Amino acid sequence: MVYRMIFNQTAYFGRGAIREIPGAARGRGFHKAFVVTDPVLLETGTVKRVTDVLDEAGLEYEVFDNVKPNPPVECIQDGVERFNASGADFLIGLGGGSPQDTCKGIGIIAANPEFGDVLSLEGVADTKNPSVPIFGVPTTAGTASETTINYVVTDTRNKRKFVAxxxxxIPVVAFVDPDLTDSMPRGLKVATGLDALTHAIEGYVTPGAWSLSDCLSMQTIRMIARNLARSADGDVPAGEQMAYASYITGMAYSNVGLGLVHGMAHPLGGRLGVAHGVANGILLAPVMEYNKDYTGGKYRGIADAFGVEDAYTADLETVREAAVAAVHGLTVDLKNPTTISEVGATEADLEPLAHDAFHDVCTPGNPRKATEEDILAIYRSLM
Known part of the structure; x- marks a missing residue:
């Protein structure tokens, strides 16, 4: 078996990491940045914190803030047009998953204009040229888009999300600066933290996982189990650990894949507009229950990370149940929804959701091969 791992060329971590942006740009011969972000970050002053650094260094930039949640095809196309007219030679993806994913779409299409419809990027895209160079600057601790080789786009016409x-x-440089994630509201800390936990657990149990990815995934599970609830309650050091945990698990799952939680979460976002991390939080424990007999001894490590006694010595079935219960308990304690009816799903939605989930690019990475009927049954159980 041959394993491939792709990481950023360079990454900076720590408070004040964004001050490294000008030097990283000039060291690569870049002259003008195209900053991809969203209106909220512009209004809250987060964008200014980055552009102030660029201003101080005398580095030119243009800001594109027409990014929408669950970024639609049209948003990326608008960004490509704006980028091509800007004279910029590199991109800065500033934000959570939506700005970063939009930034990746812009960079890929600007370098590979034959994919200008965006839809043809679905799945494993056969692009020939590397993206316009991207600097990834996350403002949430969950998606890890700053270190992954994938991005998610919404096909609004067909009410579906797809993964490219x-x-x-992959961004050439990442800047993980906890100063930018401290100000997340509690709900966003919860949603993005559950997204990171889902990445870690799915990346740990997927059949493509191996020794190196397991090290990264398992360390992330420990960090999140220890810090997510505290971060949500405003603990600043815990929030810093969550920022690093998100990046670490991104290094793993980006290379080994995900599974059914993501496969089922994407349709909830595409059809019903459910925030991705919220959807993952609803689905994670139920899918862990569905998968438990197909994961070998890996739930022992998950249980141990959540403080389950005798995780490595007790009966395996007991430990598996304890791991599922621990994840479910965290979800409840964080006050994330636990049913899909809470986020607007109706009986009429279930079959279309199951159809989309079965065909999602993430679903084949699940340790237990799911049928469309299995997926429908899980959705129905969450009504």
């Missing part, structure tokens, strides 16, 4: 997987889209 492309080694050409």
């Amino acid at each position: 997987v492309d080694p050409h889209d």
